[in-house]
Amino acid sequence: MKRVFINLKLKMVVLALMIVSGIRAQTHEVSKTVIKKFYKVPENGKLKISADFARIHIHTGSGDSLGIKITVRVKSDKRSTADQYLNGITYSVKQSGNTFYIENYQSGSASNYFYNIGVFKNRYVEYESVYEITMPASFDLHIDADYSVLKINDLYGKLYADMDYGRILAGNLQNSGNRIEGDYMTRNRIEMLRGGEINSDFSDFDIDLSFYLKIQSDYSKFHLNHAKTVVFEGDFSHLDAERIKSLYVDSDYARFRVKRLYKLKMQGDFNHLTVERLPSTAQYYDLKGEYGEYVIRNPDRVSFVYHLTGDYSQAQIMDQSITGERTGYYLNNDAKIRFRFDIDFGKLIIK
Amino acid sequence: MKNKDSRYDLFSPPEGHEARFSMKLHHRMQSSRPQNLWLRRLTAMGIAASVLLAALFVRWNEFGGGDGLSGQWTQQTAALKQSFIRQWERIEKYDSPESKKIIEDNFRQWEKLQADLEKLQKEFRENNNRAVLNAMLQNLKMQNELLINMHDQLNKIEKQARHEKSVHQS
Numbered sequence: 001m002k003r004v005f006i007n008l009k010l011k012m013v014v015l016a017l018m019i020v021s022g023i024r025a026q027t028h029e030v031s032k033t034v035i036k037k038f039y040k041v042p043e044n045g046k047l048k049i050s051a052d053f054a055r056i057h058i059h060t061g062s063g064d065s066l067g068i069k070i071t072v073r074v075k076s077d078k079r080s081t082a083d084q085y086l087n088g089i090t091y092s093v094k095q096s097g098n099t100f101y102i103e104n105y106q107s108g109s110a111s112n113y114f115y116n117i118g119v120f121k122n123r124y125v126e127y128e129s130v131y132e133i134t135m136p137a138s139f140d141l142h143i144d145a146d147y148s149v150l151k152i153n154d155l156y157g158k159l160y161a162d163m164d165y166g167r168i169l170a171g172n173l174q175n176s177g178n179r180i181e182g183d184y185m186t187r188n189r190i191e192m193l194r195g196g197e198i199n200s201d202f203s204d205f206d207i208d209l210s211f212y213l214k215i216q217s218d219y220s221k222f223h224l225n226h227a228k229t230v231v232f233e234g235d236f237s238h239l240d241a242e243r244i245k246s247l248y249v250d251s252d253y254a255r256f257r258v259k260r261l262y263k264l265k266m267q268g269d270f271n272h273l274t275v276e277r278l279p280s281t282a283q284y285y286d287l288k289g290e291y292g293e294y295v296i297r298n299p300d301r302v303s304f305v306y307h308l309t310g311d312y313s314q315a316q317i318m319d320q321s322i323t324g325e326r327t328g329y330y331l332n333n334d335a336k337i338r339f340r341f342d343i344d345f346g347k348l349i350i351k
Numbered sequence: 352m353k354n355k356d357s358r359y360d361l362f363s364p365p366e367g368h369e370a371r372f373s374m375k376l377h378h379r380m381q382s383s384r385p386q387n388l389w390l391r392r393l394t395a396m397g398i399a400a401s402v403l404l405a406a407l408f409v410r411w412n413e414f415g416g417g418d419g420l421s422g423q424w425t426q427q428t429a430a431l432k433q434s435f436i437r438q439w440e441r442i443e444k445y446d447s448p449e450s451k452k453i454i455e456d457n458f459r460q461w462e463k464l465q466a467d468l469e470k471l472q473k474e475f476r477e478n479n480n481r482a483v484l485n486a487m488l489q490n491l492k493m494q495n496e497l498l499i500n501m502h503d504q505l506n507k508i509e510k511q512a513r514h515e516k517s518v519h520q521s
Contacts, residue, residue, distance in 0.1 A: 054480055128483045145355065147482040165486040184468070184489055202464075202493050219460060219493065235502070236460060253504070270453065270504065291449060291508065312515060345449075345511070 028079040034091045034129075035070040045098040046140040046157070047133070054148040055130045059170055060137035060155055066100060067134040085127050093139040099158075104129065129162070146182070159196075176212065216238075261285075270294075270309035278302055280349075284338040292346040299350055305329040308348070315348040357465075375423060424484075435461070438498050445505045447512060457500040464494050
């Protein structure tokens with residue numbers, strides 16, 4: 001009796017010490033393939049994926065088949081929790097006409113009382129489902145996946161992605177009607193976004209080439225290599241670009257650094273613009289706003305006329321300091337570029 | 352003053368005292384032994400249970416009262432939020448119309464970030480996934496960045512205003 005009691009006491013103390021110190025034996029990782037299916041599909045189909053915490057790898061090609069393989073991985077410091085997560089999610093693939101739906105339902109851990117009251121909750125659980133998909137590049141792709149990563153090579157169909165806290169790593173998105181939504185999307189990389197809209201606050205995107213891009217993202221950062229037309233309506237956002245043909249801005253507190261910019265129409269307050277090298281083939285810059293700071297560098301080999309209006313602004317155009325309203329020009333040959341600045345309390349430097 | 356001698360027992364006990372004392376002692380030990388053992392067991396179990404309860408309490412607190420977030424995390428975010436609020440309070444010194452506009456616009460963004468953080472905390476309670484925790488960290492980083500950027504803007508505006516004032520005076 002005495003020995004049993006001592007053992008019990010010892011066990012309780014050891015258990016208590018383990019709980020206090022948070023000692024865990026090891027991290028448990030479990031995984032299983034939940035779906036592996038192939039379908040013969042038409043060219044103009046659509047794939048809709050609804051999945052959180054997913055890693056979605058899509059390989060597109062010219063074939064006529066849709067291949068879906070889904071593997072679930074759970075990592076936890078408790079084997080039972082990992083198993084619970086693994087078994088608590090069901091996946092389904094449905095077809096309606098030419099549209100295929102991949103969905104999942106998470107039942108969670110409702111059956112476990114201790115889990116719910118939180119006493120024995122684990123320090124962390126890493127759960128993700130890995131989608132490996134092959135499909136025709138002509139498919140439209142609709143993804144609703146928070147905390148997920150989408151990796152796709154080329155796509156001719158439309159991409160619609162709503163991915164809060166997610167990431168897109170894409171090759172050539174050849175469609176003109178793409179749409180990307182989702183806040184807090186970080187380190188996104190797209191080689192070509194032919195056309196589309198990005199509506200992602202607190203995000204950052206690196207895009208190599210775009211023909212038409214509409215950005216409606218606040219507090220976000222964009223790096224573009226080459227873009228033909230950019231419509232920018234993001235407050236507090238940054239745009240850094242190598243070369244933009246036409247830039248239309250309606251933003252406040254935004255910062256722009258463009259190496260070569262050919263057409264500009266900008267309105268908004270507290271904006272900051274730097275053009276690293278004014279191209280001699282630029283057409284017009286039309287700026288309007290309060291408390292802005294605009295710097296246009298290296299205009300040496302160009303010709304321009306300017307019209308400056310506004311209150312309390314400081315301007316330096318080539319070697320001239322200008323205050324108040326002024327129309328003037330700087331000619332190397334024929335005047336080509338037209339500048340119109342309507343800025344209050346702003347700062348303008350063309351030099 | 353008391354007589355010191357009165358504090359001592361100077362009389363010898365009656366005869367057979369030692370034998371009677373030994374018998375009494377033996378009798379008491381026999382009758383009280385089982386009770387004492389259980390008492391000791393109960394005390395020990397109580398101590399062990401207390402340790403266990405204390406441990407659970409610590410653990411519970413570590414997880415933030417069972418809401419899925421670590422106590423340390425909860426404390427740190429609360430401290431950060433307080434620090435952010437203090438920074439907002441300090442910003443009140445900028446009272447020019449343009450500064451007020453900057454502050455109002457930034458405050459709207461900050462409120463959005465705070466609302467998102469609360470959503471994330473709720474989400475973390477539901478699914479306990481580490482990815483959500485990373486998102487929360489990202490959100491806090493954004494809040495910090497927002498405040499730094501706003502300070503820069505306000506300082507710039509103030510500097511510009513001072514410059515304009517000096518130009519007009521001269």
